[in-house]
Amino acid sequence: MSVSSVSETVISLLLVDDHPMIVEGIRQMLLPEADLQVVAQANGGEQALELLEVHPHVRVVLLDLSMPGMSGIELARAIRAGWPNARVLALSMFHDHTTVAEVLEAGGAGYVLKTASRTELSTAIRQVAAGGTYFSQDVADTLLQCQQIAAGLEAARPPAITPREREILQLVAREHSNLEIAEALFISERTVETHRRNLLAKTNSKSVVGLIQYAIRHNLLA
Amino acid sequence: MSVSSVSETVISLLLVDDHPMIVEGIRQMLLPEADLQVVAQANGGEQALELLEVHPHVRVVLLDLSMPGMSGIELARAIRAGWPNARVLALSMFHDHTTVAEVLEAGGAGYVLKTASRTELSTAIRQVAAGGTYFSQDVADTLLQCQQIAAGLEAARPPAITPREREILQLVAREHSNLEIAEALFISERTVETHRRNLLAKTNSKSVVGLIQYAIRHNLLA
């Protein structure tokens, strides 16, 4: 509460969300918090990276997981790779096992649900900025509930969907048959089947039914 | 620009969305607009109806379509029935044919995407409050693209999913097989197949793939 701290009593933030409404909502929620300063806001992964070039000092990147184009997870990875000093705080509607695991594995420092209050959000940001972690209650429950993820923090397999798989997934979601997909991508139908099988395994689904739900939750259908 | 208008230069608004962040975002987006006044905000359909009892003069209800519990569509209908003076402006992430059609058929006066800017949102509200309609560009495109909906504005068939079908749909979404569903509901597998066939027809899907997407978009999986 004194002015003794050397440099940054102020935490600089970058907001990333494709919905202007949410960005605005967060901005306004944080306005009363004098120590939290939003220095930039982006509407997509690519833009976020550009902004980071300009503002390399950003302390915390608050990013929405579900965005068209580059996904939140990809962006998180990119940030970890290019700006090791920046802390990533994920913001999402959902808190399913796999998503939470992916965020952790991508180097995310925290995970806040979009249902969070002003207080919770600012607490999370401060905690993360201070080098700690923060997880919304429900997310923490998910973490505890599933020891796989706890393990995932150190060693376990995060079933990352590859770009190619994602491509196949999008076509599947458009109700294309394996044959149609094969013809569209100039590959064998067998290959499509293999990709599909791998997707089912990675998403832990019994059939397309689960696959589509995964795809929608993770916003894989741009 | 003069003070000549008789009564309401001010438009009273009710916000309905289950995400505090979005509600807050909208509130703040509208703050600079002196003529738009948010008189109440609800986090669910039931609460919205209660608030309308207290504030019967609300001019525009801005409501999110995807909410847990009572869906946005149901709420829209309830509002049309109980408060004919209130105008309903739908707010959604998606703009697929069926959803847009349902909103129209439920008596919605407009449809704004969550990607809307402050300007677009306030324009939409004013237009709707004035007795007109407003549709985001992408939504309008959807409307034009599909003449079925244009027809739907006056007479056409809104393929309503029956309670039983919805029940089957939910079980399908949980990755149950037809046989499992049949046993769970004490009916024949054939019957399940029939329901499924009808669902495919009503949702205009080629397979479960489309069906699941419909279910998620319409929030049929409570």
Place this chain on the structure above:
DNA sequence: CGATGCCTACGTGCTAGCACGTATTTTTTA
């Protein structure tokens, strides 16, 4: 009362999806 809509149910037949196994080439990473 007839019409309409929902839930129920059967049969036949086709095939896309999926299981499970295996393997080569290319790219990325360590």
Place this chain on the structure above:
DNA sequence: TAAAAAATACGTGCTAGCACGTAGGCATCG
């Protein structure tokens, strides 16, 4: 450069999903 991951590909075999046709019991509504 060696190891790991991703993308490619084939074979065999089973079956759940779906198309298409048909129909009776039951409630509601005009």
